[in-house]
Amino acid sequence: MSAGNEIDKAALREVVVQSGVSVTSAELDALAGSLERIQAAALILLRPISFDEPPEAFHRLLEGDGADEADR
Amino acid sequence: MIDPATLTLREAASAIAQGRLRAEALVEACLDRIERWQPALNCFIRITAEAARNQARAADRAVKAGHPLPPLHGVPLAHKDMFYRAGEICTCGAKIRADFIPDHTATVLSRLDAAGAVELGRLNMAEFAMGPTGYNDHFGRTRNPWNLEYITGGSSSGSGAAVAAGLVFGALGSDTGGSVRLPAAACGVVGIKPTLGRVSRYGAMPLSHSLDCIGVLARSVGDCARLLSVIAGADGNDGASSSRPAPDYERGLNEAATPGSLAGVVIGVPDRYYYDGIDRGVADLLAASRAVLEKQGAKIVDVPVGDHGAINDLSNAILWPEAAALHLPWLRDRPQDYSEQVRARLLVGLGVPATLYLEAVRARAGLLRHLLRETFSKCDVLHVPVLRQPVPTAKETDIGGSAAMSQILGRIVANTRPFNFFGLPGLAVPVGFTQNGLPQAMQLVGRPFDEPLLFRVGAAYEAGSGRRTTLPQI
Numbered sequence: 062m063s064a065g066n067e068i069d070k071a072a073l074r075e076v077v078v079q080s081g082v083s084v085t086s087a088e089l090d091a092l093a094g095s096l097e098r099i100q101a102a103a104l105i106l107l108r109p110i111s112f113d114e115p116p117e118a119f120h121r122l123l124e125g126d127g128a129d130e131a132d133r
Numbered sequence: 134m135i136d137p138a139t140l141t142l143r144e145a146a147s148a149i150a151q152g153r154l155r156a157e158a159l160v161e162a163c164l165d166r167i168e169r170w171q172p173a174l175n176c177f178i179r180i181t182a183e184a185a186r187n188q189a190r191a192a193d194r195a196v197k198a199g200h201p202l203p204p205l206h207g208v209p210l211a212h213k214d215m216f217y218r219a220g221e222i223c224t225c226g227a228k229i230r231a232d233f234i235p236d237h238t239a240t241v242l243s244r245l246d247a248a249g250a251v252e253l254g255r256l257n258m259a260e261f262a263m264g265p266t267g268y269n270d271h272f273g274r275t276r277n278p279w280n281l282e283y284i285t286g287g288s289s290s291g292s293g294a295a296v297a298a299g300l301v302f303g304a305l306g307s308d309t310g311g312s313v314r315l316p317a318a319a320c321g322v323v324g325i326k327p328t329l330g331r332v333s334r335y336g337a338m339p340l341s342h343s344l345d346c347i348g349v350l351a352r353s354v355g356d357c358a359r360l361l362s363v364i365a366g367a368d369g370n371d372g373a374s375s376s377r378p379a380p381d382y383e384r385g386l387n388e389a390a391t392p393g394s395l396a397g398v399v400i401g402v403p404d405r406y407y408y409d410g411i412d413r414g415v416a417d418l419l420a421a422s423r424a425v426l427e428k429q430g431a432k433i434v435d436v437p438v439g440d441h442g443a444i445n446d447l448s449n450a451i452l453w454p455e456a457a458a459l460h461l462p463w464l465r466d467r468p469q470d471y472s473e474q475v476r477a478r479l480l481v482g483l484g485v486p487a488t489l490y491l492e493a494v495r496a497r498a499g500l501l502r503h504l505l506r507e508t509f510s511k512c513d514v515l516h517v518p519v520l521r522q523p524v525p526t527a528k529e530t531d532i533g534g535s536a537a538m539s540q541i542l543g544r545i546v547a548n549t550r551p552f553n554f555f556g557l558p559g560l561a562v563p564v565g566f567t568q569n570g571l572p573q574a575m576q577l578v579g580r581p582f583d584e585p586l587l588f589r590v591g592a593a594y595e596a597g598s599g600r601r602t603t604l605p606q607i
Contacts, residue, residue, distance in 0.1 A: 091477050105440055107492045116497075
């Protein structure tokens with residue numbers, strides 16, 4: 062769908078249409094802009110994730126109130 | 134008759150319990166204010182006057198009979214129209230759900246009922262809780278009681294306006310990206326978004342299962358503490374609710390109001406992002422609020438934070454795919470029944486690859502761990518503005534589904550949404566007014582489940598500043 066941070070709008074339209082939803086050109090422009098920002102954020106934040114980090118680790122950390130992590 | 138505008142929720146509850154005020158008289162006073170304000174504010178979707186009167190009469194009979202009274206006995210409330218009550222219409226602020234009648238009752242409503250609250254009706258909101266301004270194409274825009282030309286903030290727009298105008302003593306809201314804290318700030322009332330999982334979401338309209346929190350708005354920190362004490366706690370009907378016991382959030386608030394009560398509390402001011410490009414008037418109010426906290430004994434320090442701007446953007450990789458999945462059948466079959474802006478935002482969810490969504494979900498633990506280690510190891514509470522700019526006018530934010538939409542709306546939620554990503558509790562507390570006459574608020578953010586400390590700091594601020602929530606004049 063994208064090369065680097067640039068969104069391929071034709072491919073994006075195809076993805077949306079294949080989900081059974083119609084999309085106008087104006088909507089597609091807005092959508093592409095939003096996705097560009099998300100992808101830029103992902104490039105910054107997602108690289109350091111550990112291979113072994115499961116999704117539920119977040120809830121365990123939250124439920125444990127993060128006390129060990131935040132000791133002053 | 135006591136003017137409800139002069140009372141806090143806790144004062145009203147005490148007056149009823151002690152027989153100094155009849156619940157029915159209080160309900161009538163609120164209904165009278167609603168009749169005067171509703172045409173201007175458009176904050177109610179439905180007013181259930183007769184049911185409320187009946188509830189109030191029953192409450193008065195219980196007082197007379199000397200029955201033990203629960204903490205909200207006879208207190209008039211109203212709620213964002215997204216909490217289900219079996220057999221009653223719940224519109225979710227949407228044309229699509231204009232006739233929706235749920236078959237079960239939200240846990241939060243059951244708990245408020247058990248606590249003796251009287252419900253006056255259902256409050257306006259952004260369509261399906263999507264929108265931080267207070268716009269609603271189907272039920273009309275909620276207007277800010279401080280100036281009708283300005284936004285209320287959203288998505289709990291009616292909750293903010295109704296509480297601020299003194300029409301009710303408190304209201305439920307939901308907060309997926311700031312929807313309790315933003316209207317609280319823009320309308321000049323207190324609002325709490327608790328830790329993710331602290332309050333059951335059973336029977337509440339979902340938007341994003343990973344981010345949704347139920348919160349409350351009221352006219353004082355103590356009032357919010359009482360309401361949260363009633364609704365918080367584990368719920369077998371909501372598998373995602375925390376099993377941790379919910380404390381009495383009012384405990385210690387009287388002591389918090391005494392001088393020097395914040396000795397030993399370290400309040401952190403982030404060294405980046407949250408104050409970037411802040412309006413000078415807003416910055417002055419925030420600085421003054423920190424001075425009050427310092428005078429109350431808190432130590433104020435600068436603390437490092439990571440790239441929370443990127444976190445703000447990344448949270449869209451979670452929110453919109455989850456929302457789009459919920460709405461997909463309607464997006465296919467009834468696209469014309471969404472407003473332009475809501476439809477445009479939902480489409481984002483269809484464009485996020487599944488791998489990116491899952492990676493964003495998986496990244497939350499590491500990013501929260503980093504925040505706890507690098508930031509909350511140096512402070513107990515973060516102090517940031519809810520909004521970096523003065524509350525905007527409705528005209529300035531009337532952007533429909535245009536390409537500018539995500540940037541303009543993104544600026545409004547910039548300081549609230551990261552804390553939904555982290556699942557952390559946030560308390561919005563009014564700190565004064567900017568030159569346009571609209572309120573502003575500080576946002577106190579704590580470690581997971583540290584709502585008691587947020588309330589303590591908020592109460593210390595209220596006492597130290599001498600600030601009691603004032604009401605707008607009609």
